[in-house]
Structures are given as C-alpha cells and as structure tokens.
Amino acid sequence: MRFHTRKWVKPEDLNANNTLFGGRVLAWIDEECALYSIIQLENKKVVTKYMSEINFMSTAEKGDIIEIGIEVVKFGKSSLTLNCEVRNKMNHETIVTVDNIIMVNLGEDGKPLSHNKTKIEYVKDRLAAQS
Numbered sequence: 001m002r003f004h005t006r007k008w009v010k011p012e013d014l015n016a017n018n019t020l021f022g023g024r025v026l027a028w029i030d031e032e033c034a035l036y037s038i039i040q041l042e043n044k045k046v047v048t049k050y051m052s053e054i055n056f057m058s059t060a061e062k063g064d065i066i067e068i069g070i071e072v073v074k075f076g077k078s079s080l081t082l083n084c085e086v087r088n089k090m091n092h093e094t095i096v097t098v099d100n101i102i103m104v105n106l107g108e109d110g111k112p113l114s115h116n117k118t119k120i121e122y123v124k125d126r127l128a129a130q131s
C-alpha cells in the first residue's frame with residue numbers, strides 16, 4: 001500500500017472527546033479516493049458509489065500527523081475498487097481501515113462509462129511516453 005497524503009490533526013478536526021472526529025477522517029478518505037481515481041482513470045467525473053464496513057481501530061490527538069494509504073483491489077468495467085488505511089505517521093498505528101470503496105467512472109451524461117483501464121499507471125510514465 002502506498003501512503004500518498006499526510007494530514008495534521010488540528011483543533012477543528014476534533015470531537016467532543018478531544019480526539020480526531022470520525023466524520024473528518026471519512027471526508028479525507030473520500031477525497032483521497034476521488035483524487036486517486038481521477039488520476040488513474042484520467043477522468044474528472046468519478047463518484048463514490050459504495051463504502052464497505054468502516055473499522056475505527058484507534059484514534060489520533062491534536063498535533064498528530066496521520067497518513068492515508070490507498071491500494072487498488074480491482075479494476076472493473078466502469079468501477080475501480082480501492083482499499084484504504086489511515087495510520088499514525090510516527091508509530092504506524094492503524095486508525096481506520098475501509099476494505100472496499102467502489103468508485104464509478106461517469107460519462108458526460110452522468111451514467112457509468114467503461115474506463116478501459118486494467119492496471120495501475122504512473123503519471124511520470126504517461127508523460128515520458130508523450131515525449
């Protein structure tokens with residue numbers, strides 16, 4: 001799993017227990033999955049269709065640095081299934097895992113559209129192929 005994004009837990013990210021608010025983590029996960037899918041599928045119109053069980057295993061506190069990891073589970077026809085883990089950057093303690101997040105590639109009409117992708121691609125390779 002590659003951990004792409006780091007976040008700094010700030011006062012506005014806390015719940016009434018003064019620990020990291022679960023809703024904030026889910027928003028970070030959703031955005032990370034959207035960005036990852038848009039880059040992989042080369043289409044800005046990608047939406048979240050489904051999230052499997054969300055397992056909060058530990059928490060974080062103000063000032064902690066967390067990181068978000070994404071892994072591709074499956075390339076479908078119009079879908080991309082991702083697996084996500086959020087962990088503490090310093091001690092690698094897992095904060096939350098979501099095993100299956102289904103993102104769907106849409107056409108201009110807002111309906112599912114085949115993305116014709118079958119494997120992970122890297123932007124640097126795409127750019128090198130163009131030059």
Ligand SMILES: CC(C)(COP(=O)(O)OP(=O)(O)OC[C@H]1O[C@@H](n2cnc3c(N)ncnc32)[C@H](O)[C@@H]1OP(=O)(O)O)[C@@H](O)C(=O)NCCC(=O)NCCS
Pocket residue numbers: 047048049050075076077078079080102104110111112
């Ligand atoms: C995304 C949306 C266009 C999909 O429409 P749909 O009628 O379910 O489309 P389909 O049944 O053709 O499914 C599309 C793909 O998603 C997959 N899929 C749909 N529901 C799924 C589920 N519950 N679990 C796993 N995969 C699912 C299908 O297997 C299909 O994958 P494939 O093309 O790779 O084989 C529609 O549900 C929608 O607009 N939902 C709202 C999305 C949104 O706005 N999200 C932001 C949060 S509000």
